[in-house]
Structures are given as structure tokens and as C-alpha cells.
Amino acid sequence: MINFDNLIIIAPIKNSWQFNQYIYPALLSLTKEHNPKLPFGIKKDNIICVNDRKPPLKSLLIANNVYVPTQVKFNKKYLLDAIEFLREFYYDKNFLGGSDRIYISRAKSSKRFLVNEKEFRKLLESKYGFKTIFMEEIDFKDKINYLSRAKVCLSIDGTSVLNYAFMRSGGKAVALRAMDMAEYPIDSIFGIEFLPIVCDIVNPKNTNHMDGDVGTWFASDLYADIPYIEEKLKSYEIEPYI
Incomplete structure (x- = not known):
């Protein structure tokens, strides 16, 4: 039995790319202070950024187990086991809604959203029966319950697409994307059918971060051409509900 009070997380460098926006909030959600009901919550003080202070060498030296995650593509077996555990652990048979x-909207994001979001949502909801959700408003448990029930998920490509990992094998993951967007092997890893739809970039913006120039896809907004979207949905055997 693991004593989570003694669990220490060595976090990335605090000034690394998007740390404050994404990584640290995700780590805080695992703490007892922010989520008292979490059965495996850790202490907030046990999240240590490597440039914040020196790691507690004494604690590390007497550690019984050290867990060092690698890139997901190198750990397919363990990644799938972990996802299945979380999916079953948080699954709520009484979940409503x-x-x-499912359409995962990026309308509340600071970048890479659809400039014609209202028109696009109206199409998905009224004609194709999609339910729109905003990940910023949903806790981790509800995310898993939404995604594990969905047979089709649609979103703008990027980190949102990685949420598709909690879908059941055989689901369809539709991703709106720019032509030059980076590739994620979610189909080969998670057994989900990855179905891209290329959209036009609006007001292209070049982006640089610690890894260098990532191109225009990262920060530029997209335009969803409705007739083309419907054509692609039909080719992917996603038919209207009406």
C-alpha cells in the first residue's frame, strides 16, 4: 500500500513552455488541498519544481520506489493500463448528461479556435446531435464519463485530441486541423480511428518557444467550411440525426 503523504513529484522547470497555464494546474488537481476527496491525493508541498529549490535528497535516497515517466510512445503497454484503470475507477453508472x-469546444481558449464557432456549433448540435462541452468547466471525473460514453468525439487538433484516449476502442476521433499540424499517433496507441479534417488558417501567427519555431498551426485560428465539413463527415460515415 502506497503512503501518498510520502509521494514526491519532481515537476518540470517553472519557466518552461506553458508550465503555469497547463502543467502546474494539472499537478495541483492531484493534491489533497485542492481535491480532498481524491483517494490518492498528495501534499501540495510535495510538488517540487527543479528550479524552485533543491530536491529533498534525503527523501529520494531512502525511497523504495522511483517512478520516471518517459514519452508515451515508448510506454504503450503501461499507458493503456493506466488509462483503463482511471476509466474504470472514475466511471459513474449514474452519470447524467x-x-x-461530443464536441470539445476551444471557444474559451486564448488561441487556435474557430472563427465561425457559432455557425459550426449550430450545425453539429441541431443536425448531427453533438453535445458541446468545454474542458475548462469540467472536472476530471466528468471528463472521463463524457469521453468513455462517446462513440464520436470532435475537436480542434492539439492537446484536446489527447482526451480521446479515454474513449472506448473503436471510437471515432475527428480532428479539425491545419495542414502543417504536428502528428499524434493516437490511432495506433489507443485503438481509436483518427479522422482529420483540414481547415483554412485565419490570421496566421508564427510561434516560437523553447523547442524553436513550431509553425503557424500552434497559435493561428481556423475557419470551418461548413459544406466541406459535411462532406468529410459523410465520408467518415457520420450521418445527420435528422
Whole structure:
């Protein structure tokens, strides 16, 4: 039995790319202070950034187990086991509000959203029966319950697409993307059918971060051409509900 009070997380460098926006909030969600009901919550003080202070060498030297995650592509077996554990652990048979078609909107994001979001949402919701959700408003448990029930998920490509990992094998992951967007092997890792739809970039912006120039896809907004979207959905065998 693991004593989570003694669990220490060595976090990335605090000034690394998008740390404050994404990584640290995700780590805080695992703490007892922010989520008292979490059965495996850790102490907030046990999250140590490597440039914040020196790691507690004494604690590390007497550690019984050290867990060092690598890139997900090198740990397919363990990644799938972990996802299945979380999916079953948080699954709520009484969960309300789920849908077999989910649209993950980026309308509340600071970048890479659809400039014609309202028109696009109206199409998905009224004609194709999609339910729109905003990940910023949903806790981790509800995310898993939404995604594990969905047969089709649609979103703008990027980190949102990695949420598709909690879908059941055989699901369809539709991703709106720019032509030059980076590739994620979610189909080969998670057994989900990855179905891209290329959209036009609006007001292209070049982006640089610690890894260098990532191109225009990262920060530029997209335009969803409705007739083309419907054509692609039909080719992917996603038919209207009406």
C-alpha cells in the first residue's frame, strides 16, 4: 500500500513552455488541498519544481520506489493500463448528461479556435446531435464519463485530441486541423480511428518557444467550411440525426 503523504513529484522547470497555464494546474488537481476527496491525493508541498529549490535528497535516497515517466510512445503497454484503470475507477453508472457524440469546444481558449464557432456549433448540435462541452468547466471525473460514453468525439487538433484516449476502442476521433499540424499517433496507441479534417488558417501567427519555431498551426485560428465539413463527415460515415 502506497503512503501518498510520502509521494514526491519532481515537476518540470517553472519557466518552461506553458508550465503555469497547463502543467502546474494539472499537478495541483492531484493534491489533497485542492481535491480532498481524491483517494490518492498528495501534499501540495510535495510538488517540487527543479528550479524552485533543491530536491529533498534525503527523501529520494531512502525511497523504495522511483517512478520516471518517459514519452508515451515508448510506454504503450503501461499507458493503456493506466488509462483503463482511471476509466474504470472514475466511471459513474449514474452519470447524467452524456452523449454518444461530443464536441470539445476551444471557444474559451486564448488561441487556435474557430472563427465561425457559432455557425459550426449550430450545425453539429441541431443536425448531427453533438453535445458541446468545454474542458475548462469540467472536472476530471466528468471528463472521463463524457469521453468513455462517446462513440464520436470532435475537436480542434492539439492537446484536446489527447482526451480521446479515454474513449472506448473503436471510437471515432475527428480532428479539425491545419495542414502543417504536428502528428499524434493516437490511432495506433489507443485503438481509436483518427479522422482529420483540414481547415483554412485565419490570421496566421508564427510561434516560437523553447523547442524553436513550431509553425503557424500552434497559435493561428481556423475557419470551418461548413459544406466541406459535411462532406468529410459523410465520408467518415457520420450521418445527420435528422
